[in-house]
Amino acid sequence: MEKKTRLKKDDFVVVIAGSSKGATGKILAVDRKKGRVLIEKVNLKKKHVRPDQNNPQGGIVEIEGSIDASNVMLFNQKLKDVTKPIYKVIGDKRTRVCKKSGEEL
Helix, strand or coil, X not given: CCCCCCCCCCCEEEECCCCCCCCEEEEEEEECCCCEEEECCCCEXXXXXXXXXXXXXXXXXXXXXXXXXXXXXXXXXXXXXXXXXXXXXXXCEEEEEEXXXXXXX
């Protein structure tokens, strides 16, 4: 069963709970089945990589780990504050709108 989330790829978010609290970044991927998001340069984990053609040296690489979608909130850069996205029907299109300012996201 998919978990509902109003977050999308390339949204700018801030982490509101957990060990990375206060960190901001752009969403790289959303996993709706697990209810998790991957955020750029947040929740970094070290992974040991074997040498291959792309990486002949091998070694230890830092990759982003996923965070539960309930622990992040959309960040409005114009208001410099967190906000909730709501959906409004404008004409015949359904669009995401900032709840605080009313502007389209």
